[in-house]
Amino acid sequence: MTPHFFLLGGLLSVERLSWIQECLKFFFVKLNPENLLHHTKPPRDAVFVFLLTGDALYSLQNPQTLPLWEVILSMPSVKIICDLKELELRGISIGRLKMKNPEQVIDQNSLALNGQPSFWKDVMKYARQHEQPVPSTVGYLQMESPYMNQSSHAALQFLAAGVEAHASVDLYTYLDGIHLGHTGQNPSECTNIGSSLEGLYDKALKKGLACQMLACGRCSAARGYSTWDDGQGVVISTCTIKPVKIRNLQEIIGQFGRSHIILAKNSASIKFKKEGKTSSLPLRETGRTPPVTIFVTDRPYGTEDAFGAVSFAVSCAYEGIKTRVIFIEEGVYTLMGEHKLEKGAHFFNLQEVVDAVAGSENLQLFAFQPSLSQRGIIKNKKLNGVLNIGIPELGQLLFYPPNGGLANHQRVIFF
Amino acid sequence: MTDTPAEVSDFSNLTCTNLMIRLKILLKKAPPHSTVDCIVRRDQRDTIDVPFSKTGYDVRIRKIDANRYRVSLKKKEQGLFP
Numbered sequence: 001m002t003p004h005f006f007l008l009g010g011l012l013s014v015e016r017l018s019w020i021q022e023c024l025k026f027f028f029v030k031l032n033p034e035n036l037l038h039h040t041k042p043p044r045d046a047v048f049v050f051l052l053t054g055d056a057l058y059s060l061q062n063p064q065t066l067p068l069w070e071v072i073l074s075m076p077s078v079k080i081i082c083d084l085k086e087l088e089l090r091g092i093s094i095g096r097l098k099m100k101n102p103e104q105v106i107d108q109n110s111l112a113l114n115g116q117p118s119f120w121k122d123v124m125k126y127a128r129q130h131e132q133p134v135p136s137t138v139g140y141l142q143m144e145s146p147y148m149n150q151s152s153h154a155a156l157q158f159l160a161a162g163v164e165a166h167a168s169v170d171l172y173t174y175l176d177g178i179h180l181g182h183t184g185q186n187p188s189e190c191t192n193i194g195s196s197l198e199g200l201y202d203k204a205l206k207k208g209l210a211c212q213m214l215a216c217g218r219c220s221a222a223r224g225y226s227t228w229d230d231g232q233g234v235v236i237s238t239c240t241i242k243p244v245k246i247r248n249l250q251e252i253i254g255q256f257g258r259s260h261i262i263l264a265k266n267s268a269s270i271k272f273k274k275e276g277k278t279s280s281l282p283l284r285e286t287g288r289t290p291p292v293t294i295f296v297t298d299r300p301y302g303t304e305d306a307f308g309a310v311s312f313a314v315s316c317a318y319e320g321i322k323t324r325v326i327f328i329e330e331g332v333y334t335l336m337g338e339h340k341l342e343k344g345a346h347f348f349n350l351q352e353v354v355d356a357v358a359g360s361e362n363l364q365l366f367a368f369q370p371s372l373s374q375r376g377i378i379k380n381k382k383l384n385g386v387l388n389i390g391i392p393e394l395g396q397l398l399f400y401p402p403n404g405g406l407a408n409h410q411r412v413i414f415f
Numbered sequence: 416m417t418d419t420p421a422e423v424s425d426f427s428n429l430t431c432t433n434l435m436i437r438l439k440i441l442l443k444k445a446p447p448h449s450t451v452d453c454i455v456r457r458d459q460r461d462t463i464d465v466p467f468s469k470t471g472y473d474v475r476i477r478k479i480d481a482n483r484y485r486v487s488l489k490k491k492e493q494g495l496f497p
Contacts, residue, residue: 356442
């Protein structure tokens with residue numbers, strides 16, 4: 001059975017791990033109690049797999065988050081796969097957790113073709129399981145810039161593992177992620193992301209695999225990449241590497257209409273077991289497009305993340321993808337009070353955006369009440385198109401397909 | 416929300432997604448029976464036409480220049496009879 005899996009590369013807060021833990025409890029107690037009845041020893045096939053890399057690994061040692069992992073591991077069929085190289089790099093010790101749960105906490109990664117352990121080869125095992133036809137495709141959505149953020153290396157390694165596993169690969173760059181495609185990168189102390197992407201592109205083509213690298217047109221224009229635009233959708237840049245194509249967001253979202261796995265720095269793939277059927281075609285099929293759930297976890301205005309998330313969700317919904325936006329953690333500040341924007345300001349009032357798009361076809365908006373309560377704030381009453389939810393509703397949103405959907409899995413992306 | 420061409424908002428530099436968002440905000444704020452007007456590009460025109468027509472708006476589009484279109488959106492009146 002293909003498990004539900006989370007790929008987590010960012011810092012895992014107590015708050016985030018707590019609601020993930022509560023959702024898992026909801027899954028096992030309310031939706032799948034039979035798993036609890038047969039829970040005598042860890043079965044070979046995990047139901048939930050957590051793939052941890054980067055800063056997420058600190059949560060395995062942090063005394064505030066470690067007890068939460070212990071609760072999660074006490075549930076049946078949960079497995080954690082750690083990125084060994086990243087554990088070693090950070091000097092993180094998971095000995096205690098591994099001793100208690102030897103079959104569930106894995107810190108030995110599969111060997112890549114170069115004979116080195118590769119966490120990303122393990123990720124690929126899960127990322128490719130949803131796909132039936134060969135060659136399959138895997139995609140990665142990158143939203144952070146290179147060098148400042150290690151996630152760009154993760155994106156690169158994910159795609160390289162895909163090519164090594166004979167999968168076609170897609171890279172979608174959004175927000176600051178578009179900087180991955182800048183020409184002339186010349187880092188002295190790091191892997192050159194730009195030339196590595198060019199090398200990966202060539203390698204994929206030599207293997208007869210497709211390799212798309214698409215950069216969001218709005219984000220590219222804002223950052224000075226779109227140096228020529230014919231006004232009819234053709235944008236040419238003199239400062240992007242050859243494999244990267246600047247396309248409008250709608251076109252990038254169009255790729256989400258296919259059923260391949262798309263991951264991001266913090267993301268998940270939730271399998272639908274009954275209603276969902278595996279697509280037999282790699283191309284888009286009506287009703288089988290995986291729904292998208294977007295967690296807005298960051299405060300508005302300070303960064304582009306919250307607006308980027310809502311804009312991304314609106315695009316998904318417009319493309320006919322069932323889309324749910326959940327304001328959670330710091331993201332609930334988007335809904336607090338009444339935002340006032342200076343008249344004539346060249347920006348969006350996010351509350352106006354939320355209010356305007358609420359009720360759009362294929363789009364549902366939710367506020368996670370525990371996050372509001374934890375911060376002692378309440379939702380602006382005018383935002384009545386955003387429904388307050390707790391753990392049971394969040395669990396249902398994660399583990400049940402939206403009405404009428406035949407997709408075999410759901411894409412979950414944290415912004 | 417005016418008939419004076421000089422005051423019509425020019426949204427031709429917006430992406431299709433942000434144009435949709437901007438129009439939805441303006442329509443939400445617009446007084447009853449009023450029209451929201453804007454200038455858009457050809458590809459934006461195509462983005463606006465079907466979704467707004469399907470969701471209860473009268474959409475009028477007039478070409479004013481090469482790759483420039485004036486779009487007028489108005490909430491459809493609810494008649495007594497279907």
